[in-house]
Amino acid sequence: MIMPETPKGHPGVAQVAIQMGQTTGKNIYRLIKGEATEPFKYNDKGSLATIGRNKAIADLGKLKFQGFFAWLIWMFVHLISLMGGRNKVIVFINWVASYFTYNGGSRLIIRNFKREELVEKDQQVSQPD
Incomplete structure (x- = not known):
């Protein structure tokens, strides 16, 4: 995912997909509750x-x-x-x-x-x- 802080995107590895999935799930839950979403932040492990x-x-x-x-x-x-x-x-x-x-x-x-x-x-x- 290309973002201002990551102009070349993220590495094409499972860890990125797992973290994006977790963020997406949490953001869907936040939207259901009427709360603001959080931006994705990749943590390189x-x-x-x-x-x-x-x-x-x-x-x-x-x-x-x-x-x-x-x-x-x-x-x-x-x-x-x-x-x-x-x-x-x-x-x-x-x-x-x-x-x-x-x-x-x-x-x-x-x-x-x-x-x-x-x-x-x-x-x-x-x-x-």
Whole structure:
């Protein structure tokens, strides 16, 4: 969002969207109550990025980390941001299992198909009645 104090806008990261959503929700509530709205103020909490096993960076204002410790910070922040204790436990168990088994986990769904059948179905759908 471009504002006088941020002429280049805000970073395109989830933290901006989360904070904007919170401000929007509070402002809708204020409008319902007949109160004045508050302007959006972005609070930069820092940046985290992981680039692989045991490799990450954490830029938390004056504190900067890299490597394994930054990777642990990245994991912790992402775990606590999940909704519900069950989700946190399941994700943590999956991460631990993947870490020790070196299983990256494939998210591909592979099945046999005949290209001719797909082309035929596509033609049927795209032809007007």
